[in-house]
Amino acid sequence: MSACTPRDEFLGRLRTGAAGGTGPIAPPTPRARFVRARTGPDGFMAAWRALGGTAERVPTDELRGAVAAFAAGRDGPLLAAAGLDVDADLRWPDCGSQAAAGAAVGVVRAVAAAAQTGTALLRADDNRGRAASLLPPACVLVIDAGTIVDTLGDYLRGTGDLPSQLVAVTGPSRSADIESTLVIGVHGPGDVHAILTG
C-alpha cells in the first residue's frame, strides 16, 4: 500500500509532544441525570412518540398480527430480517439490496432499548444484518419489553461482545440542513413503529 507512516513513528511524535505520559489516569465518568426521568416500557414509548415515532405494546403471541396490521395497505412488499418470526414477502439478506430498497416496510428485532432517550438498539450479528432496518421508508422495530434499560450508556456498559455494527436508533431519520427546519425521513426510514412485546 501507499505512503503510510509506520505506527511507531506516528505515535513517537506524540510521545515527545504529549505532556503527561502513560500514568494511570482515571477521569471522572458521571452518569447523566435527567430533569424528567423516563424508565420502562411506558417511558420508552413516550420518548419514542415524542421523537415522531409510533409505538404499541402487544402480547408476544400477537406480534404477527401487529406487524401485518402496520404493513396493511402499503404500496410494496414487506421485508423482514432472516429468522424473525413474522409473515414477510422478502427476507434479508436473501432478497438482495435492490429488492430490499424496493420494500415498503422493513421489520427487525432490536436487542434492547433505552427508555430515557427512546433509543432502540440494533445489532448486525445473529442473522439480523443492517439493511432491513435501513433501506425501506418504514421500519418496524420489535422490542422485548424485558430488555429495556434506562440509557444507552447502561446498555453499552452491560454488553460484553460487540458485533461489527451496533446502531442505536433514536427516532425517525431526520435532517435540519435546510433553513434549520426539521424534515423527517431523509435517507433512513421516516416512519418508525416500535412494537413492544411481553
Next chain:
Amino acid sequence: MSAPTATPVSFGRRAGRALGDDRMRAAIARGTGLMVQRRHEAIAELRNADELRDAASVIRAAALQRLPELLERWSDNLGALGGHVHWASDADEANAIVAGIVARRGAKVIAKGKSMVSEEIHLNDVLERAGADVVETDLGEFIQQLAGEPPSHIVAPAMHKDRFEVADLLSADRGAPVSPEITAEAAYARRRLRQAFLDAGVGITGVNFAVAATGSICLVENEGNGRMCSSLPPTHIALMGLERIVADFDELDVMLNLLARSATGQALTTYTNIITGPRRPGEVDGPEELHVVVLDGGRSAVVGTRFSPALHCIRCGACLNVCPVYRQVGGHTYDSVYSGPIGAVLTPLLKPTDPAARELAEASSLCGACTEICPVRIPLHDLLLQLRHRDARADASRLRRAGFWLWSQAWSRRWSFGAMVLGARVVLPLLRRLRWLPDIGWLGAWRQGRELP
C-alpha cells in the same frame, strides 16, 4: 471546492463582502439562533450538565495526555478484528492512502458521509482527479457539492442558504424544477442519492470517537447516510483526527450525552453507529473491508502545548452558533475548513506557517460567548488571546507595533498621560467639528460607520 485565490484577501475584505449579502446573513442569524435555542433546551433537560461538562473536559485532557497508549490499544483491538488502521502524517499521505484503497478495490462510485477531516485534506479533489465519482450524501454536504462550495458550518454545511437557493441547485441537478419546499427538497435528495449508496464500491465517513477498550469507532448522524456509507458498500473508509479517542464506553457515554445536545439540541442523534471491525464470519451484510485513516495534520505539534485544549473539540458547532462575529459574516468569510471561534483557534495551530491563518485570531471581540457554551470547556477566547500574544512579535504591521510602543510610553508616565487628557479635551471637540478628516489608521477605521466620541 473553491480554488484558493491567487492574491490573499484579508478577513476584513471578505467580511465586507459577506456583510453585503443580506440573504446569507438572514439565513445565518435564523439558523444559529434556532440552534442555540435548541441547545439551551436540551442542556436544561440534564440535572447535572455542569458536572458532565467538567468531566468531559477532564476526559478530553486525559486522552491527549495518554494519546500514544490509547491509540495503540485501540488500533491493536481493531486490528485483531480485521480492521486496517493507517497512520497519515499529513494531508498528502492521507489522500494517497485513500486513493490507494479506492484504486485497489476498483471503485468507480464513492458514497461519502460528512467528514471534516476529508475537507481538511481536500480528499474529493484528489479522488475526482483519479477518475472516481464522489457523491456527498449528507443533505447539507450534497447541496454544497452542487454549489461547488465548501461547508460553511461544521454541523449544518448549507446553513447560509435559503430554500429557494437550494431549490435552484437541485433543479439544475435534476434538469427539471424541484419545488422550493423543504420536504420536497429532502425527498429529491433521498431519491437522487439512493442509487449511489447501492452502486458505491467504497463508502467514506468521518469518526466522532474511537474507543480504545474495544477498538470501535463511533459515528453519529441523523439522516441515515452515515449508516448507508458504512453498511452497504463492500469497503468502508473512515477518516479521523488523531485526537478523537476515548478510553472506554464510560467516557463515550459522557461525550454522547453532550455532543448532540450541544450540536442540534437532541438527546442523542437519530443514529449512533458503533462500528467494531468489518463484517464478521457469519454476519449477513456489512463491508468486507474496514479502513480507518488517522490524520496528524499538524496536531502532534499542538499536543502538550498551552494550545492543546483546542484539540479537546468534539465538533458540535455550538461556538459558531453563539459567536456574534460568525453570526454577521457566516462561515465562508473565515476561508478555512473550520470556521467560527474554534476555526479561528484551530486553523493557525494546524497551519503555523500560513499568515492568512494567523489573521483569524483577530476576528473576535473576545466576548467569551464561545468559552461559555463549549461543552468540553475549551477556553476559546483565552486561546484566541494567547494566539495574538504568540503572533504579535511577528506582526507584519510595523506601524501597529510602533503604535503600541508609543502608546505604552505615553500611557506609562503620568505627565504624558495628563497631556493626553488635556489634549483629548481640546482636540476631540475640534475633530468633531471638522467636516473633513483624513480617514487613516485607527481614526479612519473608527469613523467607518461611527461618529467620534
Next chain:
Amino acid sequence: MVVRFFASCLVELLQPNVGAAAQRVLRAGGHDPQPVRGATCCGQPAYNAGYAGEARRVARRTLRALGDADTACVVASGSCATMMSHHWPELFEGTADADAARRAAARTVELTAFLTGTAAAGSAGDRPPASGTGDGGSAQEPDGGGPVVVHDSCHALRELGAGATVRRALADAGRTPTEAQGTERCCGFGGSFSVKMPAVSVAMADEKLDNLAATGCMQITSCDLSCLLHLQGRARRRGLALRFDHVASLLDPGT
C-alpha cells in the same frame, strides 16, 4: 470606609464627569473614595491586541500607583476590572511586581458589584440610599429618571457576573431596567477589534442598537464606557435618538 477609586483611562480622557459621579455614589453609600493618584490605564488595549510587554509597561504604572494597602479598589469599568482581577497576575508573573499584582487582583472590584455588596472584596450590606439629594455637578443634561435599558458588557457579564449587579444597583436606586432581546450578545466593541475589523464591529453594533431601540427605551446604560461610546458613535451616525449614560451617572445622587 476608605476605598481606592480608579475611573479608567477612557473615563478620564473622555467623560471625567462619570468618575466624579462614581465618587459621589460611593460617598453617598458611606464610603470614602480615594482616587488612585498617578494611575493611567490597566493595560488592556495592548494586552488584548497581543502586546504583553507594552501592556505591562502601562499596567505597572497603575499597579504601583495603587499601592499595597488592604483597601478595596473600586473600578468604574467592567472590562478594566476584569483586566486587573483576571489578567494582571498572569501579566506580571515572573516579574518583581508579581506579588503586588496578585494582591491588587484580589482587591479589585467593579463599581456596581461593590455597591451591591456582592463581590468578595466589597463590604457586604453597604448599599447606597435608594435616592439621594445633593448638589448637582454632572456635565450632561439632567437624567430624567425614566425607563432605562441595560447593555451587558461581555467582560462584566461573563467574567465578573456583573450583569446582575448593574440591575440591582439601579433597582436599589429606584430605577427598574427594561430588558432587551439578545442582551448577552456582544455589541462589537472589543478594543482593537473595533478598528481592526470595523465593518464587522459596526454590523454587530447595528444589531445591538436595533434590539435596544426595540424596547422603546431611549436611555441605555452599562458599567463599561467603552461599549457605550462605540454604540453611541454608531447611533449618532445612524441618526438614532438614543442616549447613553454610564451607570455611575444614573446612580449619581447629585443629578
